[in-house]
Amino acid sequence: MSLDHALLVSLLEKPSSGYELARRFDKSIGHFWHATHQQIYKVLARMEEAGWIESEVHRGETAPDRKVFAVTPAGRSALAEWITEPSPIDRARSELMIKFRAAAFDDPRKLLPALAEHRAEHGTLLAAYRANEAKEFSGHDRPLSPQQELQYQVMKLGIAFEETWIAWCDETQALIHRIAPTPSATATKETS
Amino acid sequence: MSLDHALLVSLLEKPSSGYELARRFDKSIGHFWHATHQQIYKVLARMEEAGWIESEVHRGETAPDRKVFAVTPAGRSALAEWITEPSPIDRARSELMIKFRAAAFDDPRKLLPALAEHRAEHGTLLAAYRANEAKEFSGHDRPLSPQQELQYQVMKLGIAFEETWIAWCDETQALIHRIAPTPSATATKETS
DNA sequence: TGTTGCAATGCAATTTGTTGCATAGTAAGA
DNA sequence: TCTTACTATGCAACAAATTGCATTGCAACA
Incomplete structure (x- = not known):
């Protein structure tokens, strides 16, 4: 375990x-x-x-x-x-992604609220990472110790994942508005 | 569930x-x-x-x-x-990352084989994604249907994650060699 | 002809993980 | 003073996931 x-x-x-x-x-x-x-x-x-x-x-x-x-x-x-010991590859599990695959057979606009929530939560997580990064790994006089470098490296993957998520959420939101415009969005577009 | x-x-x-x-x-x-x-x-x-x-x-x-x-x-x-229904944020779980945190207290070089394996597996996965992408979502005359666009968008997140992993593996391998050079690597460097 | 391997389905036991609840003390505020 | 909230620990029941095993049938190969 x-x-x-x-x-x-x-x-x-x-x-x-x-x-x-x-x-x-x-x-x-x-x-x-x-x-x-x-x-x-x-x-x-x-x-x-x-x-x-x-x-x-x-x-x-x-x-x-x-x-x-x-x-x-x-x-x-x-x-x-x-x-x-050998460690198996870690499979990404995402309930949200399953919902998107399901929404392809339904109305993708239903997922806009969930998308916004996820975007916000990943933003919060990224900010927390960034704060930690600044506190622990930068702005020091001395170069990082090997131990710190490794810990930083692990954190970097976390940061990269959050950034990937955020970029994806933004892209996806734009995509949904493009392929299934909401009445209000259409109205806004037409009246603008 | x-x-x-x-x-x-x-x-x-x-x-x-x-x-x-x-x-x-x-x-x-x-x-x-x-x-x-x-x-x-x-x-x-x-x-x-x-x-x-x-x-x-x-x-x-x-x-x-x-x-x-x-x-x-x-x-x-x-x-x-x-x-x-509301979907909770999916937390990244990675055994390999735990091992890296552990290796900070031990010898990080022990993880080089595992790192290479993961790098290879993510490379294989990415290649499979790319092949699927080419087959299903590009090179068609017609623009993609909304359903296809959504399915493609889900795949894009998978691709982005694999790319993130691969870049991280490469960076990390270089880092380990830098902070804890292996005798053979040092020898190679010195003789070159 | 026996062996290996793969397609296909499933049961049983065990381990992991979740949900719901319980308790007990402190501190703050209505 | 009563309620709410937070620190701190834990049990019990249940659901989900893994591990190990078992079966049947076909095909290929030595």
Whole structure:
């Protein structure tokens, strides 16, 4: 399973509680994986059982107690072993794309709202990436360390995907207006 | 569930047997979804039960019998209803990216073989897309129908993603050689 | 004639992932 | 004070997906 390893990496980058991991994985900025808190707690329990991680309870005077997990040497070597295993190609899955294929047999204008939403969400994601990029990887005096370069490289793929999405959304919106003009759009065109 | 609808669309585009669907979904050319045959047979059975699709057994004289499914009017309207439902943003999931994040704490050179494999597979996929593009969407006298334009637009996103992947793989390979030169690469450089 | 491989369909067991709910404390505001 | 919202953890039930196996029939090849 990959969630195990995704969590291990995240914990390697920064020891955290399940709650923190859940928030990071929910936003999924630069993580390339996603999970809900229920799943995360389950996997953390399993990995602690297996000795890949260990926890320390941080008593919060004001906040609730937090169970902070850190990767053990055993976890580290499990990870090291895992990266040498062959990894299958990751298939893009997109519900929106299925809807577009379906809309080819129906009215594509029905998808304009969804398209606008996706465009907005990808825009937000890209902005978040850009902010992170500026904060962590540029404007420093020193050149980036090899570790940072790699982390940056992963982020770059995320950025490239968001840009691809955004360009596609814009193109597609224009296409729909061209092939299936809405009455109001037609009216606007005619009265202008 | 989306697999139901992905199969419905696929059957709308072309009535097929479970086996055919499995092959198409396995190659995942322009499909944006994926499933194994076991899962597909299960979902087909469920959808036939629900009246969304109906089957006709084609006796093969030489080949084995095929159970060919086609979408019913009920299935069609289920699809029409589904496309108006809000669709959550699709999160990119990539095992390879997790491995890169892990490799930042280990030796990134370990990922060079996996990187080359991914590069090759995305290259193959892109070539398949391009071949399909040429066959179905260009070189025709007539301009594309609105339906074709939409199908082409979906394919374009697939193409864009493959191109993004390929460019990233190439960049990353160069990066790894730069930050963690292999002994042989260094030797090559020094002797050249 | 046996073996390998492919087309075609499916069951069963297991693992992953989702949905719904529960609990408990803090903090802020109506 | 009551309600709302957020931090923090988790269980249980269910749905979806994967893995492993099984069967039948044909075709090609040694």
